[in-house]
Amino acid sequence: MIAQLTRSERQLALVMLVITAVFGLVVAIVGRNDPLGIHGALVALLAIVATFRVITDYYQPEPNEDRSRHYYDDPTKVGIVLAMAWAVFGMFVGDWVAWLLAYPDLTFDAAWSSFGRLRPVHTTGVIFGFGGNGLIATSFYVMQRTSRARLAGQLTPWFVLFGYNLFCIIAVTGYMMGVTQSKEYAEPEWYADVLLVIVWVTYLVLYLQTLARRKEPHIYVANWYYLAFILVVAMLHIVNNLAIPVSLGHSKSYSAFSGVQDAMTQWWYGHNAVAFFLTAGFLGMMYYFLPKQAGRPLFSYRLSIISFWGITFLYMWASAANALLTLNGAWDKVRDDATLRFMMVAAVFYGLTTFEGSFMAIRPVNSLSHYTDWTVGHVHAGALGWVAMITFGSIYASVPWLWKCKTMYSPRLVEAHFWFAVAGTIIYVFAMWNSGIVQGLMWRTYSESGTLTYSFIDSLIAMHPYYIARAVGGLLFLIGAVIGAYNIWMTIRMVSQTADELADRPELLPAGAALQQAE
Ligand code: HEM
Numbered sequence: 033m034i035a036q037l038t039r040s041e042r043q044l045a046l047v048m049l050v051i052t053a054v055f056g057l058v059v060a061i062v063g064r065n066d067p068l069g070i071h072g073a074l075v076a077l078l079a080i081v082a083t084f085r086v087i088t089d090y091y092q093p094e095p096n097e098d099r100s101r102h103y104y105d106d107p108t109k110v111g112i113v114l115a116m117a118w119a120v121f122g123m124f125v126g127d128w129v130a131w132l133l134a135y136p137d138l139t140f141d142a143a144w145s146s147f148g149r150l151r152p153v154h155t156t157g158v159i160f161g162f163g164g165n166g167l168i169a170t171s172f173y174v175m176q177r178t179s180r181a182r183l184a185g186q187l188t189p190w191f192v193l194f195g196y197n198l199f200c201i202i203a204v205t206g207y208m209m210g211v212t213q214s215k216e217y218a219e220p221e222w223y224a225d226v227l228l229v230i231v232w233v234t235y236l237v238l239y240l241q242t243l244a245r246r247k248e249p250h251i252y253v254a255n256w257y258y259l260a261f262i263l264v265v266a267m268l269h270i271v272n273n274l275a276i277p278v279s280l281g282h283s284k285s286y287s288a289f290s291g292v293q294d295a296m297t298q299w300w301y302g303h304n305a306v307a308f309f310l311t312a313g314f315l316g317m318m319y320y321f322l323p324k325q326a327g328r329p330l331f332s333y334r335l336s337i338i339s340f341w342g343i344t345f346l347y348m349w350a351s352a353a354n355a356l357l358t359l360n361g362a363w364d365k366v367r368d369d370a371t372l373r374f375m376m377v378a379a380v381f382y383g384l385t386t387f388e389g390s391f392m393a394i395r396p397v398n399s400l401s402h403y404t405d406w407t408v409g410h411v412h413a414g415a416l417g418w419v420a421m422i423t424f425g426s427i428y429a430s431v432p433w434l435w436k437c438k439t440m441y442s443p444r445l446v447e448a449h450f451w452f453a454v455a456g457t458i459i460y461v462f463a464m465w466n467s468g469i470v471q472g473l474m475w476r477t478y479s480e481s482g483t484l485t486y487s488f489i490d491s492l493i494a495m496h497p498y499y500i501a502r503a504v505g506g507l508l509f510l511i512g513a514v515i516g517a518y519n520i521w522m523t524i525r526m527v528s529q530t531a532d533e534l535a536d537r538p539e540l541l542p543a544g545a546a547l548q549q550a551e
């Protein structure tokens with residue numbers, strides 16, 4: 033990490049970290065009677081730990097002069113590890129929430145572990161922690177390869193990555209303390225939102241600067257998707273989070289919008305976030321990693337562009353067809369290679385979710401599905417089947433490329449992860465389709481006298497078996513993610529061990545080289 037930085041960059045990093053630590057301490061003092069103070073202390077603590085980390089490696093040799101001739105992959109590597117850590121954490125909490133819905137007592141009688149607090153911990157953990165880190169890490173990778181240019185900046189990518197993770201940590205710990213502005217997928221309070229604006233605009237500038245240095249005249253379509261994701265999320269986030277804090281020493285704020293305007297702005301944000309965070313960004317991933325892993329050109333580049341403008345203005349379906357047609361002629365690889373199979377299944381679920389979503393958007397269908405578990409089923413067909421599968425596939429493809437090894441530590445564990453993930457997704461989604469439709473129908477069944485046949489509690493009791501099934505499906509999916517995290521970790525260890533062993537062979541070094549290095 034630090035070996036890639038020059039002495040002056042290390043100094044700059046130290047200055048920034050010390051400023052952050054001091055700032056954190058000031059917030060800790062100003063907000064001492066509020067959860068804001070705890071967050072201030074947390075920021076200070078993390079900044080101090082990072083400062084020591086930089087100091088430890090401060091005197092390491094400086095990088096070679098020709099570093100600009102290489103891609104800058106350290107931030108991608110760390111981003112992948114962080115994505116997997118968030119995956120395990122977020123899915124663990126997701127499964128906990130799933131069991132809670134079946135057995136509501138599983139909260140240990142504590143406020144922090146109540147359903148209302150754990151649910152956003154899950155959604156933020158998986159969408160922003162897992163998905164966001166996956167997107168940032170792969171976007172750095174893809175942008176450099178498709179532009180044939182190194183990332184613009186040495187410290188900026190770290191600022192983006194760590195700043196973003198700090199936002200996620202503040203968000204998740206905040207919910208547990210009861211800090212929330214109660215807007216779904218935008219729960220964090222004003223100070224976390226301000227941090228995210230700074231980080232996100234830096235990300236956008238970094239992306240544009242790198243694109244501007246490109247040696248490849250054409251901007252490959254994956255970058256269009258990534259860029260749309262970055263740009264639109266910035267716009268959505270800023271507008272939806274316009275709010276006035278009670279005071280600079282309090283975490284609580286009031287939205288700039290009220291009543292219906294607030295609801296409209298929130299769901300303008302909410303669903304466009306689904307389209308641009310959970311869809312456009314991951315399409316960027318798919319358009320690079322799927323053809324690359326299949327060893328085939330995109331079936332139709334033109335279709336990918338049509339689909340880009342389609343999703344930008346309408347949100348549509350052509351990408352799924354394009355991905356599957358790209359695999360024509362590579363189906364033998366899909367059979368043998370679990371990594372490619374992750375991507376293939378992702379494309380199928382992408383097609384399925386967008387088809388289902390369009391169906392649910394029809395008024396008579398929505399009158400049945402709205403407020404029911406059908407929506408949750410649709411969400412997870414997208415989240416597990418599409419978002420998580422394409423991310424796992426892309427990570428499994430890029431880990432051996434990044435750490436320069438032939439295969440993962442264990443290809444058989446990739447295979448095992450694949451089947452756990454597929455089984456988990458299918459069980460989850462089928463359970464929710466059933467429970468959602470049963471719920472919807474029970475709520476609209478009238479008796480002959482014109483009264484409702486079922487009370488709400490009747491419908492809740494009817495859900496119980498489906499909720500258990502969903503929790504079991506989720507557990508399978510979680511086990512798959514844990515296997516994946518283990519496999520990736522072991523791959524990294526395997527590579528560093530081999531490197532250590534190679535470095536320990538005297539004949540590779542010219543006489544005296546070891547001494548010279550130590551000087
Ligand atoms: C182990 C896997 C997972 C399990 C067991 C799980 C479980 C759950 C549960 C129980 C809920 C609450 C449903 C309700 O309130 O009725 C939920 C909501 C949600 N989850 Fe997951 N989840 C998992 C993975 C994921 C992943 C990977 C993502 C995204 C990438 C995701 C995104 C969401 C979203 C967006 C919601 C809110 C849905 C809505 O408001 O309609 N989940 N999840």
Ligand code: HEM
Nearest residue numbers: 306310311347348385386389390392393402407411414415
């Ligand atoms: C053509 C594509 C799609 C359309 C037209 C669509 C449409 C819909 C509709 C109608 C709802 C239910 C709204 C309600 O009744 O409250 C919904 C909810 C949702 N969809 Fe989709 N969808 C599409 C694709 C996707 C994809 C690819 C994902 C990726 C994960 C996704 C994630 C979600 C989420 C998270 C929600 C729940 C929002 C909430 O209430 O918290 N959708 N979608």
